[in-house]
Amino acid sequence: MLAQTYTAVQEGVEARLITVEASSLKTTPKIQITGLPGEVVKESRERIMACLSHLGFDIPRHRILIHLLPAGFKKQGSQFDMAMALATLKADGCLDGVNLERFGFLGELSLDGRLRAVVGLLSLAETLAATPGIETIFVPADNSKEAALLRGSKIRIVSHLGEVLDHLRGVREVVYHKIEKTAQSASVPWDRTIDDVKGHAMAKRALQVAIAGGHHFLMIGSPGVGKSLLASCTPSLLPRLLDEEIVEVAKIHSLSSTFFATDQRPFRSPHHTVSSAGLLGGGSGYVTPGEVTLAHRGVLFLDELPEFRRDGIEGLREPLETGSIDIHRVGSRFKFPARFTLIAAMNPCPCGLAMQSARSCGCPWERVEQYRKRISGPILDRIDLSVTMAISYSEDPPKKPITHAEAIKGIQSAWNRQQERYRKSSHKTNATASLTPNLEPLIFSEKVLNLVDDYAKRYQLSHRSRVKWLRTSLTVCDIEGAERVEEKHLYEAWGLKCIHLFQKL
Secondary structure, X not given: OEEEEEEEEEEOOEEEEEEEEEEEEOOOOEEEEEXXXXXXXXXXXXXXXXXXXXXXXXXXXOEEEEEEEOOOOOEOOOOOHHHHHHHHHHHOOOOOOOOHHHEEEXXXXXXXXXXXXOOXXXXXXXXXXXXXXXXXXXXXXXXXXXXXXXOOOOEEEEOEHHHHHHHHHOOOOOOOOOOOOOOOOOOOOOOOOHHHOOOOHXXXXXXXXXXXXXXXXXXXXXXXXXXXXXXXXXXXXXOOOOHHHHXXXXXXXXXXXXXXXXXXXXXXXXXXXXXXXXXXXXXXXOOXXXXXXXXXXXXXEEOOHHHOOHHHHHOOHHHHHHOEXXXXXXXXXXXXXXXXXXXXXXXXXXXXXXXXXXXOOOOOHHHHHHHHOOOOHHHHHOOOEEEEEOOOOOOOOOOOOOOHHHHHHHHXXXXXXXXXXXXXXXXXOOOOOOOOOOOHHHHEOHHHHHHHHHHHHHOOOOHHHHHHHHHHHHHHHHHHOOOOEOHHHHHHXXXXXXXXXXXXX
């Protein structure tokens, strides 16, 4: 007898439909799996036999051949268990009259028949739900938080294989019930805000501009000056995720142990000892997203930037520029989203005292140069903003820093204007500042553009640096609510550019 049903496999953040076929052959009783199964899938033979035996089935009575289609790529994950177990029962004649082709199954089996959560359920279930002909999808109760984000009535929540069998046989139906959506955070009592940081008016302004426009930001200063403290205030300034972004971010975090389904934007802060695969994504066998992907639609904070692995830092080139990262394996390619705002911090020299007047730096110039060159020119060219932070003991700072309330107001104003600009120009919004050639004449006067071109020639700016300067000045304009970019916005953006500040350290 031939049986057929459906499940899905992860491909990056998205998923691919998998057809599970099973056939009974009158030879030596055993279960054989074909279609390039991975190690976890191969081990499911023993799990399936033990589980079905626990439920009272004498399986297999014949040789059961299970084939996973399409067969041209390796199948990884434990989500195949339930589909293969039911296809085995059908092929062995235990589910006569049941049409498994109307169903999709996702779930790992315990030896006693209980269903365990699977990784990446959101994209797996979405793929099954979008497949014509599939009327019902069974998912483990442990994945109910992810299932709460899925729309439609195809999802059935089950905790045991016996419940599924009762439903298929018509003994007791697993009814659809609306899953309560995970409560979203309306107000979060943040541990820190920028009001807790004394002074550093320019750094606070740069942080506001960076968040308002999605600009990459580098802080340079001596140890203890407040770089990490200021960065820790970032979550309190981030606007909430848009409705369509909540599911997008939840899909990514469904692939890891950090799943959450709130409207809070992610803030990731990996230690500088993280491996390149941990930072960028990858792994042997099962490919997992790295920190750059887990920070998608949020902020990635890299403290002590030069101390990160060189290949990890250089691997940031693609995501900083394109908002995605490609991971290649033999015979396969995975594309993960990675549109984040980079906030980084570093010392001016190995000992960190190069910018202090009271204590002299003892680093030889060669070591200082070697230390700074750990951040290559192409990476610096992709960073929009940079400030140098120094310790100040002055009672009256030369410039009054912005408050937390003022920063929030300016950021929200800028985001609202950006989204409206995207709608008018028929561009998809990603809640970050953008600039295209057809928008330049509408936002920048000829005088401003001529000034930019003059500076570009004088300082030999790359085309990327020129565009980033314009985008930063546009963000400053949006924060202040001005109609068009003026010279003062341009000059402020220039003062926050890293290309000249870094060279003068």
